[in-house]
Amino acid sequence: MTESAVIHAQSAVHMRCALSTAVLATLFLGLLALAGLAQHDQPRRLGDQGLPRCSMSGTSCHTTQCCALMHDRCFQQAGEASFCRASCAPREGWSCHEPFAHPLAKARHTEDWPDIMAVCSAGMVLVERDAFHVKYNATCDQYCQKGAGPSVRTMMFGLHGREGYGLYQSCPGDKTGHRGMLCECSMLDRL
Numbered sequence: 001m002t003e004s005a006v007i008h009a010q011s012a013v014h015m016r017c018a019l020s021t022a023v024l025a026t027l028f029l030g031l032l033a034l035a036g037l038a039q040h041d042q043p044r045r046l047g048d049q050g051l052p053r054c055s056m057s058g059t060s061c062h063t064t065q066c067c068a069l070m071h072d073r074c075f076q077q078a079g080e081a082s083f084c085r086a087s088c089a090p091r092e093g094w095s096c097h098e099p100f101a102h103p104l105a106k107a108r109h110t111e112d113w114p115d116i117m118a119v120c121s122a123g124m125v126l127v128e129r130d131a132f133h134v135k136y137n138a139t140c141d142q143y144c145q146k147g148a149g150p151s152v153r154t155m156m157f158g159l160h161g162r163e164g165y166g167l168y169q170s171c172p173g174d175k176t177g178h179r180g181m182l183c184e185c186s187m188l189d190r191l
Contacts, residue, residue: 055084065100071173073121074100086174087118087126098122108185113148117180120171126180129168144185 054066060083061067061074067084075088076097088096088111096111096119105122113119115131127136127143136142170177 057084057086059084061100069173071120071171073098073119075119087120087171087177089118089178090116109151110148112151114151115143115147118171118178120174120182123186124171124182124184126169126171126178127183129181132181132183138181140181140183140185143181143183148185 053064054068055061055064055074056068057072060081062080062082065074067074069084069086071086072084073086073088074082075085076082076095076099078093078095082099088094090096090111098106098111098121101122108122110119110122110125113125115128115135117126117128119125125148127147131147132138132143136147167182168179169182170179171182
């Protein structure tokens, strides 16, 4: 075998090893991602004995001021009571205010936005399907500017809808809740 043939064979072996390493790394990272997704709705903020120190879905969060599941928010009813939920419908006896959210998140005044079926979180809502198509040209960007924008008090920067939204669905983590056109409005001066 010639010297160039030996070098070529060695290069091929090195390429296969590098490719195998890349494939194994990709598989490993994929498995880590799947493990993270599997734990996506697992309780967080654990206390001393591994029990959640935050409230579970459907329970009062008035005392704990936080929710154990990732997609739950502490939403206020029309009165003082607050409960952990993945979505909140303002027309069903809820104010949908998040009393324990960060002040910048509260400054979005998401619960006051027009044409919403439900609030998912600060800045993320389900918009009524007909209003989304007729009033806002079926884009979250238009909804954020013409719908949410006038409801946000003392806005310092513009509102923009996130790409990939505007699909008819439920709020993230809400398996039995309301459905609408999902829009998330980003505001540079608030969370």
